[in-house]
Every structure is written in structure tokens, then in C-alpha cells.
Amino acid sequence: MCCIIKEIELPQRPFYHAIGNHCLAMDKKLLMAGLGMENSYYDFQADSWRFIVLDTSELGRHNTPGSWEFMEKEELCSSKPLEDFPEMESYNGGVSSKQVAWLRRCLEDAQEKGEKVVVCGHIPLLPESACPAHCVWNFQDLTQLLLSFSCFKAYFGGHFHRGGYTEKEGRHFVTFEAVLDSDNASACGVVEMGDEYITITGFGDMKSHKLNVFEDHAKRQS
Numbered sequence: 001m002c003c004i005i006k007e008i009e010l011p012q013r014p015f016y017h018a019i020g021n022h023c024l025a026m027d028k029k030l031l032m033a034g035l036g037m038e039n040s041y042y043d044f045q046a047d048s049w050r051f052i053v054l055d056t057s058e059l060g061r062h063n064t065p066g067s068w069e070f071m072e073k074e075e076l077c078s079s080k081p082l083e084d085f086p087e088m089e090s091y092n093g094g095v096s097s098k099q100v101a102w103l104r105r106c107l108e109d110a111q112e113k114g115e116k117v118v119v120c121g122h123i124p125l126l127p128e129s130a131c132p133a134h135c136v137w138n139f140q141d142l143t144q145l146l147l148s149f150s151c152f153k154a155y156f157g158g159h160f161h162r163g164g165y166t167e168k169e170g171r172h173f174v175t176f177e178a179v180l181d182s183d184n185a186s187a188c189g190v191v192e193m194g195d196e197y198i199t200i201t202g203f204g205d206m207k208s209h210k211l212n213v214f215e216d217h218a219k220r221q222s
């Protein structure tokens with residue numbers, strides 16, 4: 001952990017972390033303290049863009065028995081058996097109702113302020129952008145919520161190492177390729193946010209994308 005923090009502590013560069021399943025091999029409170037995270041999910045602004053970072057492993061096998069997260073996790077898991085729902089693999093995770101309510105408030109605020117929104121989370125939302133066994137447990141509800149806001153433009157995830165991309169209702173769902181399985185020993189990229197396009201320039205195994213974010217989805221849906 002200390003070695004990782006040393007590597008990412010570059011001067012004058014903000015660092016934003018999205019908690020993933022492997023991060024939780026250590027105690028979550030220690031992890032967050034080490035990375036200087038006050039909350040496991042948060043948002044920040046840059047010009048006309050709002051970035052929302054989700055904790056897609058909030059509900060998961062690490063939850064403490066008896067905690068409200070544990071109860072909610074148990075309820076969700078019992079309502080969606082793995083035999084019928086491949087996303088319910090234990091290496092994935094879920095987003096709590098408390099976090100979903102917070103996400104809704106963020107989206108409402110961004111919509112009101114005329115900002116464009118990118119949502120980031122470790123685990124992908126749509127099976128078409130990854131595979132059915134590597135999605136957030138409650139991805140259907142989350143996707144429905146995101147698509148109901150015209151300010152929402154794209155979701156960026158990881159977790160499914162081969163990566164992927166799909167488009168739904170003009171919005172973009174990108175799963176970044178992992179360096180872990182890279183043949184080139186590299187998979188990183190630069191993302192540039194414009195008014196009309198998000199440009200992702202990939203290096204090594206990371207694919208490049210040019211994503212149109214200009215379309216007015218409010219008009220398209222009406």
C-alpha cells in the first residue's frame with residue numbers, strides 16, 4: 001500500500017480513486033485513510049463537466065455481518081440467485097440504496113446547472129460493454145436512473161480485463177482494458193473532455209475512442 005501511494009503522489013496532480021474489489025483485500029477504512037478519501041463515492045467538477053465516482057463494491061462479501069450494508073447485500077443476493085443472474089458473482093458488488101439516492105441528487109444538481117456528466121466506477125454496468133458475469137449486481141436500476149438524465153453522457157469502468165464498449169440511447173459505456181493482462185505490458189490512456197466529443201487516446205492494449213457527447217438527449221427522448 002505504501003509503495004502504491006508513493007508512486008501516485010505526484011506533485012500538483014490531483015488523484016481520484018475508484019474503489020475496486022481487489023482494493024478490499026485490505027481493510028476499507030485503512031485503504032481510504034491511505035488514499036486520503038473521505039467518502040468511498042464522491043463527485044467533482046472540471047469546467048462544464050461533472051465527474052461522479054461510484055463505489056460499485058459498496059455491497060459485497062466484505063460487509064460486516066449485522067451492518068446495514070450487510071442486510072441490504074443479503075436482501076439483494078437472495079432476490080437475485082446466481083443461477084439466473086450471472087452478474088451476482090461474489091467478485092462483483094452492488095451499490096446501496098443510500099448511494100443511489102446520493103447519485104440521483106448529484107444528477108439533478110448537474111442537470112439544473114447545465115453540466116455534462118461522466119460516471120466512473122470500477123465494475124461495468126452493461127453486459128454488452130463487458131460480459132454478463134462482470135457487471136454491478138444492480139446494474140439495471142443504475143443504468144435506468146442514469147439514462148433518465150439527459151446530462152449523463154458516459155460511464156467509465158474497468159474490472160473486465162479485456163475491456164469493451166457499447167452505446168445505449170446515445171450514451172457511451174466504456175470498459176478500459178487492464179494492464180494486468182496486457183500483451184504489451186501497457187494499457188493506459190489519456191481522456192480529453194470537449195464540448196462535442198470525449199477523445200480517449202489509448203496506449204499499449206488500451207483502445208482509442210471518439211465519443212459524441214453533443215447530442216441533446218432531452219430532445220431525443222421527448
Ligand SMILES: [Zn+2]
Binds near residue numbers: 021022158160
Ligand atoms: Zn475488479
